[in-house]
Amino acid sequence: MNPALTRKQARRLLGWIMVLLLVSLSLGNVLSQSQPAGPNIISQTTETATPNAALNITTAGGTITTMVLNGTTQNPHWKAYVGNVTGRLVLQDGANYSIYNWQLTNPSGEVYASRNNTVNWTSIRCANSTQIATEETNMNHTASAVDSIANTFTDSTHQEFWTGGTQFTANECGFTTATYVNNTNQSELFQEIALYDGSSIVYATIIDPNTAGFDYGRYDFQLIVPEKGWEGPTSSTPYYFWVELV
Numbered sequence: 001m002n003p004a005l006t007r008k009q010a011r012r013l014l015g016w017i018m019v020l021l022l023v024s025l026s027l028g029n030v031l032s033q034s035q036p037a038g039p040n041i042i043s044q045t046t047e048t049a050t051p052n053a054a055l056n057i058t059t060a061g062g063t064i065t066t067m068v069l070n071g072t073t074q075n076p077h078w079k080a081y082v083g084n085v086t087g088r089l090v091l092q093d094g095a096n097y098s099i100y101n102w103q104l105t106n107p108s109g110e111v112y113a114s115r116n117n118t119v120n121w122t123s124i125r126c127a128n129s130t131q132i133a134t135e136e137t138n139m140n141h142t143a144s145a146v147d148s149i150a151n152t153f154t155d156s157t158h159q160e161f162w163t164g165g166t167q168f169t170a171n172e173c174g175f176t177t178a179t180y181v182n183n184t185n186q187s188e189l190f191q192e193i194a195l196y197d198g199s200s201i202v203y204a205t206i207i208d209p210n211t212a213g214f215d216y217g218r219y220d221f222q223l224i225v226p227e228k229g230w231e232g233p234t235s236s237t238p239y240y241f242w243v244e245l246v
Contacts (some may be wrong), residue, residue, distance in 0.1 A: 030081065035121040036112050036242035037162035039087070049074050077139075077147050077229045080179070081113065082213055082222040087245045104245060106209040110161055111221045112242040116200035119242070121164040126173035127194040127201055135201045139227040139237075149194070149226055153177045158191045160207055168193070178203075179222040180214045190222040 052072065059065050090101040112119070127135075132150050133143065141148045153175035160170045175194040178187045189211055195202040205223040213219035228234050 004230070034244070036110070036244040038120070038241045039085075041241075042086075049079060068079060075147055077141060078224050078225055079153070079227050080222065080224045080238075081241075082179075083221040084218075085109075085111065085209075085243060085245070087206060087243065107220065107245050108209060109243065109245040110163065110204050111207060111208050111223065112163075112195075112202055112204050113202050113223060113225050113239045114197075114202045115237060115239060116197075117240045119200065119202055120197040123165075123198040124163050124166050124195055124202065125197075126168070127175050127196040129174075131196045131201060132194060134177055135226070139226045141226060142229070150175070152224070153192075153194050155187060157187050158193050161193075161204075161206055162246070163195070163204065165171050177224075179224060182216055185215060190219075192223050213218055218232060 005113060013239070019225055026070050043132070051074075057065070085107045086104070087107055088101045088103045091099045129150070132153070135141075136143055136149050141150070143150060145151065155176045156174045157178075158168070158171060158173060158176045161168050173193045174214075177192050179190045179192065180186065181189050189208050190205060190213070192205040203223055203225050205221050207220050209220050210218050211220070213222055225239055227237055
């Protein structure tokens with residue numbers, strides 16, 4: 001018997017080799033898909049507003065004074081995070097040894113925050129009304145209140161973005177908002193989107209590098225997240241952060 005392969009057998013073997021190679025490459029693409037990663041927090045400063053001082057009026061005895069009072073109260077049901085992002089794109093192995101990296105001077109991508117310290121990035125999707133209502137219950141937010149989560153994330157405007165291997169087309173998600181620029185309401189910058197990973201709400205904000213923020217300062221990101229709506233003193237809610245650079 002001639003040990004050499006016939007031409008037909010050789011073609012068949014080559015075909016199987018090509019199939020195995022394509023499967024291997026496909027698996028490699030799935031396994032190497034990037035996803036958001038926890039950042040190093042270089043610095044942080046926390047501040048709050050100082051209440052206005054009391055005003056007084058003097059009226060004569062025997063009079064009735066009709067007044068219209070306009071007050072401003074710091075909202076304890078929400079808190080905000082703003083700042084800048086530095087980072088790099090890398091090619092690393094499982095032990096975090098780099099074969100090459102690219103330092104980013106004007107990073108783009110997203111910043112994510114969640115009350116859960118783990119996020120299932122492969123199941124990430126737009127949050128719906130049921131999931132938002134559950135989050136309001138968990139945070140003791142009254143659904144009908146003007147500052148509830150649903151009544152804060154009232155928009156559906158956002159740019160196209162990717163989270164890991166999941167694409168969100170422009171205006172796909174129904175619960176979005178945008179924080180202020182130069183102390184003024186707007187919708188084009190610092191867009192924030194409520195997402196859901198199958199068990200937890202994830203708040204995502206699109207990075208706008210070196211952009212005028214709420215106080216005329218220059219920031220890369222701004223986002224607001226809910227705090228527990230209990231009356232009286234309560235423990236603060238920790239949030240976990242991730243960054244995805246592109």
